[in-house]
Amino acid sequence: MSLLEIQNLGIDIRVNGLTNRLLHEVSLQINSGESVALVGESGSGKSLTARAVLGLLPAHATTHGSINLDGTEILGASKAALRQVRRTTAAMVFQDPRSSINPVRTLGAHLIEPMLQVPGSNRAELEARAVGLLGSMGLSNPEARMKQYPHELSGGMLQRVMIAGALMNDPQLLICDESTTALDVTTQAAVMELLSTAVRERDMGMLFITHDLALAASIADRTYVLRRGEVQEAGDTRQIFTAPTADYTKKLIASTPSMRSGPAAGVHTLPSTEGAELVLKVENAFKTYHPSGQPAVKAVQDVSISIPAGGGLAIVGESGSGKSTLGRIVAGLEEQDEGTMTVAGGQIETGSAKERRLARASRVQMVFQDPYQSLDSRITPAKALERVLKLHYKLDAKAMKARISELLASVGLEEKHANLLPRKLSGGQRQRVAIAKAMALNPRLLVLDEATSALDVSVQAKVLELVNKLRRENGVAVLFISHDLGIVGEICDELVVVQHGRIVESGPTGQVLNHPAHEYTKSLLASVPRPRWAKDEPVREPADNNSY
Amino acid sequence: MSIQEAPRKAISRLSLHRTRWGLLISAIFVVVVILAAVFAPLVSPYPPAAVDLLNVNSAPSAAHLLGTDALGRDTLSRMIYGARTALYGPIFVILLSTILGVILGLWAGWAGGIIDAVITRIFDIVLAFPALLLAILAVALFGKGLTAPIIAMSIAYTPYIGRLTRQLVSGEKNRQYVSAYQVQGFAPGWIATRAVMPNVLGVVGSQTTQNFGYVLVELAALSFLGLGIQAPAADWGNMINEGQSALVAGNFLPAMIPSLAVVLIVVAVNSIGGWLSDKLGDPFA
Structure with a gap:
């Protein structure tokens, strides 16, 4: 019996009377001591899967299938049972440590207080354990850290504290949801090292959720590739990344420069600019x-x-x-x-x-x-381009229209996108609009x-x-x-x-x-x-x- | 919370916008009052100052649906005409204070530095005076009537709009879209008025409807004190004042009906404002 056994998990969310199926028949297993990566792009349902394991789904979600965590069925479990699971079996580390910690409490309070809720806990014992964990996370002077506040620490150090907090209850399953995405690359490397050490030493299972294929390949024994709520491919990580079978996986790998062979491989040959x-x-x-x-x-x-x-x-x-x-x-x-x-x-x-x-x-x-930030949310792409062109050039209505179409076409947008507000465009389409705006002036x-x-x-x-x-x-x-x-x-x-x-x-x-x-x-x-x-x-x- | 803030808070809690029926009834009520005010001469059964000496302090009857006051004037007719001044004053105050507040708040938030400091201090000073006190002062200086109190109240309410606008603008100006406009060569003044201002007006607009209720109550208080609209013109605040003599004579209706109307219209307008705030995401609601 695996530590975590998800079988045919489906999640529907009702919004305004319409039911959206966000997860389709997802099955996934994690054994003790095993690191499993769940990779996918935004909207693929990877975070939703993680939250489902801890029973953290929104109230209007309906589920079917089964999530068995160390013998407890999570779907339909009582609040008390879920609390018990979160206290003893599983823990989660989120993406942005700064927004997932209470800024007005000390780090010590963050680490100890959840555990004080558990009957029979002892503050002195917990403090000793917290100090020990902070030390093992590579934080200097852990006793003094207990009295520090979150704003005194950098993002990387804070994420170490969050991991220490997740390990306080000695969980059997650690869920990391994009836990290193907000960190600098050198800090990310250090945190990844800590995570893999923790998994090895504690014989925990780890569910590692990321959009970064290279990161998944660096830590996971097995990998699941998720797209639009469906598992596209699952299996041994090396197998998946070296010999992918699903088209989507192939496409993802081709899109990730560092997954090819080392960072230097993709240097493009462009016309020489000498002289x-x-x-x-x-x-x-x-x-x-x-x-x-x-x-x-x-x-x-x-x-x-x-x-x-x-x-x-x-x-x-x-x-x-x-x-x-x-x-x-x-x-x-x-x-x-x-x-x-x-x-x-x-x-x-x-x-x-x-x-x-x-x-x-x-x-x-x-x-x-x-x-999402750099476009004025009230202005359509056509209007935005018109504003820029009007400011710099004198164009008559016909020439203006032609230039706008030309610019949109040059960044691969269609005529139908021209009059949509930014909120109706995808992230990639928005960035194309931003590039079209920049190119409107023929900059050098x-x-x-x-x-x-x-x-x-x-x-x-x-x-x-x-x-x-x-x-x-x-x-x-x-x-x-x-x-x-x-x-x-x-x-x-x-x-x-x-x-x-x-x-x-x-x-x-x-x-x-x-x-x-x-x-x-x-x-x-x-x-x-x-x-x-x-x-x-x-x-x-x-x-x-x-x-x- | 300062002493002046306390009644403001209390008034702003009078809202039904969280229930669908409350909101619907509020909207209907506001529309009815507006229609009554606009078409007062057509819908009111008597002229507001017409005296019926045979029916003084009468109870509701077929001839006088809401009874008459101590002078024998028809309460319903006076209520309908009173709706005109009840709406007219606050609308002017809201318009003036919003225009002034948005201009000053935009300027302070966008320019920052010393301009921001000066404008913000002026707001603080104006906020230190209760609006009603400023209005009474204006009446003392410029005479009774509606004009002086409207101008005084507009100034008194400007800081509420101005501070909100300033706060929204100073957050907005660090957003990337503002940098994007700058890089494209747009003038700072253009960006402030054409790009940033429209993005904050939604929230500001919902705040102004909240102010409507306070202004209405304060203008009614002013005319209750005899400093606003002068008799014999019909005005709800005035009517409450005059109703006191009827109250002594055992007729509570001439005082109670306008009081009730003030409470109801404030609740109705607040409900609509609260609903707007929810819709537009007022961060300070």
Whole structure:
């Protein structure tokens, strides 16, 4: 008998009298000591499955099938029985530690209080156990941590506390729902290490839910691929990733750059930009913020970068590295304190405020991370494009209409999308609208600030393809800001690695990825999740990689 | 909660919007009062000031459906004409205070810094005065009638709208879509008025309907004190005041009917406002 046995689980949700089937006959088993990954894109039902295991479904959901957790049937169980299961058998670690912890209670309270509810518990004993767990999570000075508040810890440290909290009741099953998605890549690597150690040492079962195939491959013994509430493929992780049988799995793997072979493999060959004129030249830029009552933040320190026409430069770094600030300076959203910046030839200093604004806009455009945030929610794509075009060009009604259609077509949107409000468009479609808006001005330089990181992998691949097409066809240069070393090779020939606002390494993408010189670059590369079976093999073939 | 906030809170709890029937009845009631006010000369059985000396302080009868007051005036007719001033005052106050509040709040929230500090302090100072006190002061300075109190109350209610707008705008301006407009070369003033303002107006609009009830009560109080609309014009606050003499004579209707009307219209308008807030997601409701 497995630890967790889900059989033909179906979940329906009734909204406004309509029944939506969100999960179709999902079957899944986890044995003690086994790590099982559940992968899928947004809306595939993976989180719903996890929540069902803990009996955390919304009240208007109806279920059929069976979830047997260590001998207890979860579906239809009484509240008391569910409480018992959550206290003793299973625990869950959520995506964003900051929003799943009470900010006004100490970490000690977070760890101990749920356990005090259990009859016969003893505070001193619990405190000792909590301190021990915090120590084993690699947190220094665990006794003092017990009295700290969540805001005193970084996201990575807080997620360790959350894992410690999940382990307090010595669960037999640990459910991790995108538990490392909000973390930086080096922190993610450390947390993944902790999780696999915990599973091994405690002989727990783990259900690991993620959208990141590489991450699943790095931790799971077996993997289930979920799509629109149906299991597409299930089996041994290595089997699935090396020899997928379902078309959907194949497509997912093809869309994940780092799942191919090491981050450097996907370097695209684009027309040589040697000798081309420089579109962007930033020299010795500095930017320091002075938040009131806090020490100054040196966001950008002595940074010099340049991009030739049609070139692609990636800036890679973790959160707080200053990479977004640099992008905002280039796009004109912030002023640098010191240093010079020239965009597409001349400096933009003459003329009225309006002329300068328009001149800059026609040279540099930007696409933001989250298309759900960066589009005005009340404006349709056609209207948004019309506004931009009206501001910059004098077009008659007919030419305007033609240009809008042309722009939408160039990003792969259809006529029917033109008059839909953003909330009716998918994430990928929205990001296409954002790109169409940016391309409306025929800019020489496109700044992409994490422009694909909020998208599902298959959508991300399409958006990257679109950007490459625009580079080839319009000769637009790209400044690609990302935390993900796996995808920069897809799009950029040059790579700059930043840490604490400084450039620590730069060079051709293939060279930096294959022969990192700086310690920080090496640690970033080592943190890119790699399949378990590849871990013992040499990290990467020396650079006779002839793809660049 | 300050002393002035207490009655505001109490008034705003008078709402039926969480039940479908409550909301429906409220909406019907508001529509009936509006229609009565608009078509007063057509629907009221007597002119509001017509005196029937043979029927003084009479109980409801076929001739006078809601009875008469101490001067023999038909209560129903006066109620219908009174609805005009009851709605007219608050509508003006709401319009003026919303326009003023949105302009100042948008300016403060968008500009930030010293402009924000100055405007916010002015709001705080105005909030320190009870609206009714400002209105009485305005009457003392500019004379009785409806104009002075309406202007004074508009100023008194501006900070409620202004603070809400400022808070919404300063949150909104850090959203990515604002950066996206900036990158495309749109002028800051354009972004503030054409992109940000429409995005906050829904929430502000639902707040204004909540203010309607307070303003109505305060204007009624003003005319109860004899400082608002002057006799012989019909006004609910006035009627409550004049009803006191009938009350002494043993006839409670001339005072009670307008009192009841004030309570009902406030509950009805609050219900609609509460429903709007729920629909539009007022974060401060």
